Amino acid sequence: MAPPSLASAGSALASFLFVWAMLRNYIPKELHFFISTTFRKALSFLNPYHHIKLHEYSGERMRRDELYSSAEAYLSSVCLHHARKLKAELRRKSDRPLLTIDDHEEVTDTFNGARVWWHASRHLPKSNTIFGFNSNMEERRFHKRHRQLIENDYLKHVLAQGRAITACNRQRRLFTNNSTSSGTRGRVWSHVAFEHPATFDTLAMDPEKKKEIIDDLMTFREGKEYYNRIGKAWKRGYLLYGPPGTGKSTMIAAIANLLEYDVYDLELTAVKNNTDLRKIFLETTSKSIIVIEDIDCSLDLSGKRKDKKKRPNDETERALPTATEEIDKANNVTLSGLLNFIDGLWSACGGERIIIFTTNHIEKLDPALIRRGRMDMHIEMSYCTFEAFKVLAKNYLGVENHRLFSSIRELLLEMKVSPADVAEGLMLKNSKDKDVDVYLENLIEELNKVKQKAEKKAEDEGGQQKN
Numbered sequence: 428m429a430p431p432s433l434a435s436a437g438s439a440l441a442s443f444l445f446v447w448a449m450l451r452n453y454i455p456k457e458l459h460f461f462i463s464t465t466f467r468k469a470l471s472f473l474n475p476y477h478h479i480k481l482h483e484y485s486g487e488r489m490r491r492d493e494l495y496s497s498a499e500a501y502l503s504s505v506c507l508h509h510a511r512k513l514k515a516e517l518r519r520k521s522d523r524p525l526l527t528i529d530d531h532e533e534v535t536d537t538f539n540g541a542r543v544w545w546h547a548s549r550h551l552p553k554s555n556t557i558f559g560f561n562s563n564m565e566e567r568r569f570h571k572r573h574r575q576l577i578e579n580d581y582l583k584h585v586l587a588q589g590r591a592i593t594a595c596n597r598q599r600r601l602f603t604n605n606s607t608s609s610g611t612r613g614r615v616w617s618h619v620a621f622e623h624p625a626t627f628d629t630l631a632m633d634p635e636k637k638k639e640i641i642d643d644l645m646t647f648r649e650g651k652e653y654y655n656r657i658g659k660a661w662k663r664g665y666l667l668y669g670p671p672g673t674g675k676s677t678m679i680a681a682i683a684n685l686l687e688y689d690v691y692d693l694e695l696t697a698v699k700n701n702t703d704l705r706k707i708f709l710e711t712t713s714k715s716i717i718v719i720e721d722i723d724c725s726l727d728l729s730g731k732r733k734d735k736k737k738r739p740n741d742e743t744e745r746a747l748p749t750a751t752e753e754i755d756k757a758n759n760v761t762l763s764g765l766l767n768f769i770d771g772l773w774s775a776c777g778g779e780r781i782i783i784f785t786t787n788h789i790e791k792l793d794p795a796l797i798r799r800g801r802m803d804m805h806i807e808m809s810y811c812t813f814e815a816f817k818v819l820a821k822n823y824l825g826v827e828n829h830r831l832f833s834s835i836r837e838l839l840l841e842m843k844v845s846p847a848d849v850a851e852g853l854m855l856k857n858s859k860d861k862d863v864d865v866y867l868e869n870l871i872e873e874l875n876k877v878k879q880k881a882e883k884k885a886e887d888e889g890g891q892q893k894n
């Protein structure tokens with residue numbers, strides 16, 4: 428039951444509204460206006476709550492408002508379990524039903540001691556609404572004493588959390604600029620869902636080196652303010668080099684999965700010239716990894732610059748281009764175009780990008796391309812060590828130790844074999860046998876074959892030299 432003071436206030440209000448309804452048609456318009464505005468003011472003065480509306484579509488181009496979508500993701504994550512009415516939908520290219528809070532359902536959230544009521548409503552389009560969007564609206568209500576907190580901190584909190592949740596939930600994409608792909612619709616990039624299962628856990632490499640790379644990546648991801656403070660574009664370059672089959676492409680997938688970024692696989696040979704390269708770059712989004720695989724094969728990097736001996740002091744100091752170089756510039760991607768792509772003014776647009784080059788021949792690359800600051804971290808992917816083998820054995824066979832491990836360690840110390848070859852040896856074809864011994868014996872047999880081949884090759888080469 429309501430307390431007596433509230434009950435009497437309520438009955439007074441009811442009597443006032445009744446009298447007002449009876450008299451409103453008989454009093455002059457000016458008096459009617461005065462009474463209704465005074466009444467509204469009195470009500471809003473007594474109302475301790477303030478409201479903020481978030482519209483789903485905003486701006487002249489009726490784009491989906493990011494604050495709205497962030498709030499939707501935030502509420503679905505933080506307040507979903509409090510809501511009684513939910514909506515379930517299957518988003519495109521997803522096989523997991525997505526649950527969100529239903530329209531007209533009210534949920535509450537608490538932030539630094541302030542309580543906020545969220546209410547979602549749906550406005551059906553009027554006949555003359557442009558584009559005919561259903562404009563949904565989230566409305567927040569909070570006590571006026573928390574206004575500063577809500578305006579300054581809560582709004583930012585909802586945006587940041589919502590963005591992070593959206594990034595985590597979204598289907599990541601693998602883009603290619605190869606124009607022969609179907610469905611490009613005039614765009615330079617076409618994409619498919621990125622579903623590579625590689626992670627740093629499944630990547631076979633020295634554990635310390637792995638940790639160093641993970642730490643570096645995580646520092647980068649959290650580094651927005653740091654990069655702002657030091658006045659540097661929020662991007663980082665990684666050069667992965669090493670022989671074939673040592674896990675360079677696998678590491679790219681592991682990085683993308685760790686950071687939850689999209690991957691843009693840039694095929695340089697399909698880019699006409701530097702202008703196109705810039706356009707291509709501008710069509711990438713943030714939170715992405717731009718990859719150029721086998722960079723030494725993609726571009727004739729050596730011929731585009733003058734003799735290094737003439738410019739010993741500064742690699743950025745370039746000699747004037749010759750006429751042939753000018754023609755090349757119009758028709759090809761040049762080294763300077765690529766350098767511009769990596770760290771020219773345009774490269775700062777959007778931010779939060781990682782650029783990765785891979786190569787089997789680091790010695791062939793122009794030093795300017797891979798100097799620190801452009802390619803901040805040089806990562807050597809090496810032949811399979813015993814530590815790397817242990818990761819593969821755990822992934823493929825689920826064993827962390829075994830009596831045959833010592834023989835494998837000996838063999839790996841004696842020869843150079845890629846993790847890809849070891850992984851292949853751990854996979855028995857046409858076998859349903861799940862016995863670990865069989866798999867490891869198969870690997871030892873394969874490794875011995877490689878060893879004998881290498882020894883025979885060395886013998887042949889030795890014989891040829893004597894002759």
Ligand SMILES: Nc1ncnc2c1ncn2[C@@H]1O[C@H](COP(=O)(O)OP(=O)(O)OP(=O)(O)O)[C@@H](O)[C@H]1O
Pocket residue numbers: 629630631632669670671672673674675676677678786787808845846847848850
């Ligand atoms: N370090 C590794 N950890 C786990 N698996 C690996 C590793 N290296 C290679 N593999 C296995 O070998 C296959 C080939 O590896 P990957 O394509 O990553 O090699 P790469 O270094 O990119 O070779 P390339 O120089 O020829 O492009 C992968 O599919 C993976 O199964």
Ligand SMILES: [Mg+2]
Pocket residue numbers: 675676677720785
């Ligand atoms: Mg590769």
